[in-house]
Amino acid sequence: MAILLGSIADDYTGASDLANTLTKNGLSTVQTVGIPAPALALPEVDAVVVSLKIRSVAADDAVVAALKAEKWLRDRGAAHVLYKVCSTFDSTDQGNIGPVTEALSEAAGGGTVLVTPAFPETGRTVYLGHLFVNGQLLDESPLKDHPLNPMHDPNLVRVMARQARGPVGLVDLPTVMAGPDAVMARLTAMNAEGVAAAIADAVSESDLETLGEVAWRTALSTGASGLGLGLARAIARSGRASSSGAGPDDAIRSVGGLAAIVAGSCSAATLRQIEVAERSMPVLRLDTERLLKGSDEVAAAIVWASERIAAGPVVIAASAAPDVVSRLQAQYGREASGHAVEAATATIASELVARGVKRLVVAGGETSGATVDQLAIPAFLIGPEIAPGVPVLRTVGNQQGEMLMALKSGNFGGEDFFAAALAMMR
Numbered sequence: 001m002a003i004l005l006g007s008i009a010d011d012y013t014g015a016s017d018l019a020n021t022l023t024k025n026g027l028s029t030v031q032t033v034g035i036p037a038p039a040l041a042l043p044e045v046d047a048v049v050v051s052l053k054i055r056s057v058a059a060d061d062a063v064v065a066a067l068k069a070e071k072w073l074r075d076r077g078a079a080h081v082l083y084k085v086c087s088t089f090d091s092t093d094q095g096n097i098g099p100v101t102e103a104l105s106e107a108a109g110g111g112t113v114l115v116t117p118a119f120p121e122t123g124r125t126v127y128l129g130h131l132f133v134n135g136q137l138l139d140e141s142p143l144k145d146h147p148l149n150p151m152h153d154p155n156l157v158r159v160m161a162r163q164a165r166g167p168v169g170l171v172d173l174p175t176v177m178a179g180p181d182a183v184m185a186r187l188t189a190m191n192a193e194g195v196a197a198a199i200a201d202a203v204s205e206s207d208l209e210t211l212g213e214v215a216w217r218t219a220l221s222t223g224a225s226g227l228g229l230g231l232a233r234a235i236a237r238s239g240r241a242s243s244s245g246a247g248p249d250d251a252i253r254s255v256g257g258l259a260a261i262v263a264g265s266c267s268a269a270t271l272r273q274i275e276v277a278e279r280s281m282p283v284l285r286l287d288t289e290r291l292l293k294g295s296d297e298v299a300a301a302i303v304w305a306s307e308r309i310a311a312g313p314v315v316i317a318a319s320a321a322p323d324v325v326s327r328l329q330a331q332y333g334r335e336a337s338g339h340a341v342e343a344a345t346a347t348i349a350s351e352l353v354a355r356g357v358k359r360l361v362v363a364g365g366e367t368s369g370a371t372v373d374q375l376a377i378p379a380f381l382i383g384p385e386i387a388p389g390v391p392v393l394r395t396v397g398n399q400q401g402e403m404l405m406a407l408k409s410g411n412f413g414g415e416d417f418f419a420a421a422l423a424m425m426r
């Protein structure tokens with residue numbers, strides 16, 4: 001398999017978001033879960049997005065996993081590797097965006113790495129290094145309450161500088177608006193000053209096209225789907241993209257079976273989507289307090305779902321409002337409670353699949369990671385978009401047989417997302 005563009009995504013929903021953007025902008029793309037086994041049959045594609053679950057692990061572990069993926073992608077011809085991070089820059093002062101970017105840069109021969117999480121289609125814009133989410137500064141947006149990576153500083157130059165070993169610079173909007181050569185000149189000047197990475201402003205798709213053009217001239221960049229859009233369009237313009245590979249229509253051939261939704265995201269958008277789903281389908285809200293005390297909450301949820309699912313889709317949600325999550329975290333610890341809830345939602349999802357679910361929507365990045373790992377799904381073909389950043393996925397190479405899935409980033413999707421997703425998954 002020879003590819004043009006490689007990507008390493010720091011979580012699985014982020015990977016499907018990027019794969020969706022690359023597909024929509026002219027690159028045939030496949031999403032793998034980790035580095036695929038040599039025997040896995042994958043279509044010939046322009047781009048591979050390797051999904052890792054490294055957003056919230058120790059920085060050293062994230063670096064090791066990312067470097068292995070980088071080598072795999074380069075060995076298959078990737079001229080450029082995009083490290084896909086969250087469009088809300090989810091991370092802590094201990095990492096992992098800085099350490100992984102610097103390690104990948106060293107592996108690619110150095111240089112100032114272009115970094116931008118801007119993704120205007122989903123309301124993420126960067127101006128003078130400050131990240132806005134739907135018009136609100138990052139630290140005033142719902143991301144301030146994220147269960148694992150609460151974001152309290154909107155200045156990404158500062159955020160990344162706290163994580164990185166080398167200095168972090170800024171490519172400001174006037175420079176971006178002046179075009180690719182101006183941006184390239186700025187990066188070259190910063191490189192001479194020893195700047196490890198530069199946050200780039202972008203408020204529109206035309207800014208992203210400029211940044212994509214520049215990134216395509218280099219070996220490595222770090223960003224969200226917006227930068228993927230820029231890169232895909234630059235590659236398509238160069239005439240090198242093929243039109244082969246599995247297309248969206250093929251990816252959504254009907255699979256039949258039962259349908260379910262499992263939610264572990266506590267993001268504002270997901271909380272609203274669960275509320276709206278309650279009007280049209282049975283919804284079970286897990287009692288996470290009981291769950292963490294070690295009661296039979298998981299077994300009870302499986303029984304509850306088994307009694308209803310033959311009649312139509314069901315929703316099982318751990319998701320709770322920020323005050324409830326904080327209380328639980330104060331008692332059991334942030335990581336311990338997160339992992340325990342992820343393990344519970346993953347077990348519920350896989351038990352439902354064992355009972356005949358073939359169409360599965362999972363809400364939440366870490367939640368999706370735990371579920372996909374438990375189901376041991378090696379890869380996905382990319383189907384049509386349900387909402388910006390969320391495609392229908394068709395599983396490849398898993399033991400349960402072909403399934404249709406959607407891995408929804410917590411903050412993505414309109415309020416009727418769950419019904420809209422199931423309407424596209426037959």
Ligand SMILES: Nc1ncnc2c1ncn2[C@@H]1O[C@H](COP(=O)(O)OP(=O)(O)O)[C@@H](O)[C@H]1O
Nearest residue numbers: 147265267318320338341342364365366367410
């Ligand atoms: N009621 C709850 N109390 C504490 N943590 C929870 C609760 N519900 C879900 N979680 C945890 O919150 C985290 C949500 O992260 P994630 O799944 O990545 O969602 P998002 O995509 O919104 O970031 C997961 O670790 C999940 O297990």
Ligand SMILES: O=C(O)[C@@H](O)C(=O)COP(=O)(O)O
Nearest residue numbers: 013014017086087365409410
């Ligand atoms: O870039 C994005 O916003 C998404 O692709 C993403 O990574 C979101 O993370 P989760 O909300 O944790 O899924």
